[in-house]
Amino acid sequence: MPKVTAMAFLRSRHPDFPFEERIKRQDVEELLNLKPIRFQQALVQGEVKREDDRLYNLATMVGFAEKMISGGEILARWSADGRTMPSPFRGRRRLARLRHLGWDRDLVDMVMAEHVRQIGD
Structure with a gap:
């Protein structure tokens, strides 16, 4: 497994390959792990910009x-069951969502590291 996790794909190593610079909506939703309705809300609110060719x-x-x-x-x-958000994301003192796209990744990683540590104690 360490060999797999150490693997990296670097575009710079393939300077002659014609990589796509733009992607379709479905690919964006998959990349961001968003349901279509959540992505649509982000689009309507101007959080995401679409090119003229969609x-x-x-x-x-x-x-x-x-x-x-x-x-x-x-x-x-x-999530233990895949359906219930962990406690830092529930209740009155929950971590606030920044936008329709979700939460700040670095902050969530810190909060969840502390949460998991507390559960383990």
Whole structure:
């Protein structure tokens, strides 16, 4: 497994390959782990910009994926049953969603590391 986790694909190693610079909506939804309705809300609110040809800038969408984490990804990573959000995301003192795209990824990672540590104690 360490060999697999250490693998990386670097575009810079393939300078002659014609990589796509824009992607379709379905690919964006998959990249961001968003349900179509949540993505539509982000689009309507201007959180995501679409090109004239109805495609999305790949670099921008990858940037969103690096900075934001969706509820679906939170469930996949930390939910015991896959349906119930972990306690830091429930109740009156829950961690606030930033936008329709989700939560701040770095903040969520810190909060969940502390939460998991407390559960383990």
